[in-house]
Amino acid sequence: AQKVTQAQTEISVVEKEDVTLDCVYETRDTTYYLFWYKQPPSGELVFLIRRNSFDEQNEISGRYSWNFQKSTSSFNFTITASQVVDSAVYFCALSESGAGSYQLTFGKGTKLSVIP
Amino acid sequence: SQTIHQWPATLVQPVGSPLSLECTVEGTSNPNLYWYRQAAGRGLQLLFYSVGIGQISSEVPQNLSASRPQDRQFILSSKKLLLSDSGFYLCALDRIEIANYGYTFGSGTRLTVV
Numbered sequence: 001a002q003k004v005t006q007a008q009t010e011i012s013v014v015e016k017e018d019v020t021l022d023c024v025y026e027t028r029d030t031t032y033y034l035f036w037y038k039q040p041p042s043g044e045l046v047f048l049i050r051r052n053s054f055d056e057q058n059e060i061s062g063r064y065s066w067n068f069q070k071s072t073s074s075f076n077f078t079i080t081a082s083q084v085v086d087s088a089v090y091f092c093a094l095s096e097s098g099a100g101s102y103q104l105t106f107g108k109g110t111k112l113s114v115i116p
Numbered sequence: 117s118q119t120i121h122q123w124p125a126t127l128v129q130p131v132g133s134p135l136s137l138e139c140t141v142e143g144t145s146n147p148n149l150y151w152y153r154q155a156a157g158r159g160l161q162l163l164f165y166s167v168g169i170g171q172i173s174s175e176v177p178q179n180l181s182a183s184r185p186q187d188r189q190f191i192l193s194s195k196k197l198l199l200s201d202s203g204f205y206l207c208a209l210d211r212i213e214i215a216n217y218g219y220t221f222g223s224g225t226r227l228t229v230v
Contacts, residue, residue: 035218043204045160045221091159093218095210101148101167102210103175104219108159 002027004094006107013082014115021077021110023092029053034068034075035093035104045091051075082114118143122207122222129229135180135194137225139207142188147209149190150219151182154204166190202229 003026013019025034036048049059051068059066063083067076079086089109095102121140129135141147151163162175164182172182179198183191190207205225211217 033218037218043224043226045206045208045219047218047220050218101150101165101173103150103162103165104152104160105162106160 002029002032002094002096002105004092004105004107006092006110008110009108010111010113012113012115015084016081018078018080019082019112021079021090021092021112023075023077023107025073025075025092025094027073027094027096029096031096033095033102035095036066036075036077037091037093037106039089039091039109041088048077079112082112084114084116087112087114118147118209118211118220120207120209120220120222122205122225124225125223127225127227129197129227131199131229132196135192135197135201135227137192137205137207137227139190139192139222140188141190141209144188144209146187149184150208150210151190151192152206152208152221154206156203160206164192197229199229202227 005024007022032053034051038046038048049066056068056070063080065078089111091109092107093104095104119142148167150165152160153163154160164172164174166172166184169184169187180194207222208219210219
């Protein structure tokens with residue numbers, strides 16, 4: 001069975017600090033997808049990134065970067081020069097394909113608080 | 117573009133009352149649809165998914181049921197709510213077939229059972 005672990009329940013940083021959110025996953029499939037979602041206080045889930053299991057290239061998008069390492073089954077998320085607007089709960093998720101649908105397994109989330 | 121409409125945004129219901137949450141989709145046909153629940157302080161849990169009209173798969177035994185009467189309509193129901201049904205309910209469709217896309221989520225319904 002697939003599993004996603006986000007060991008950090010809550011993190012607090014001072015504005016402009018860098019912060020890394022950890023994500024470790026378990027799956028028996030060779031083809032799978034990894035995701036990060038942001039959930040601000042309003043509750044909606046905002047899609048940040050998707051990574052396919054066969055693409056280990058790291059990605060940078062502005063202040064956000066993602067480090068995917070299959071050898072350690074990790075998909076970590078780094079925010080550089082954090083801002084107050086980054087305060088939210090961040091979820092890592094894993095999807096395997098099954099019977100034509102793609103059920104997501106979420107980690108329990110990491111609540112990030114950026115202090116001005 | 118694909119959009120998901122969910123209502124109501126907030127709901128307070130007494131224990132033992134029925135429930136009906138509706139999710140409708142625009143901008144796509146034959147989507148895979150999902151119901152997730154987020155209990156307070158916890159992650160999201162998949163409740164049901166549907167790959168087509170009348171096709172419902174349940175992931176967790178519970179007090180809830182789902183139906184898909186039309187291609188772009190997904191309904192979550194209960195005959196008698198329990199306190200443990202309180203939570204934030206999200207409808208979603210997947211866009212996995214599109215490169216670099218994930219799920220699109222609705223804005224959610226916050227249900228409080230009292």
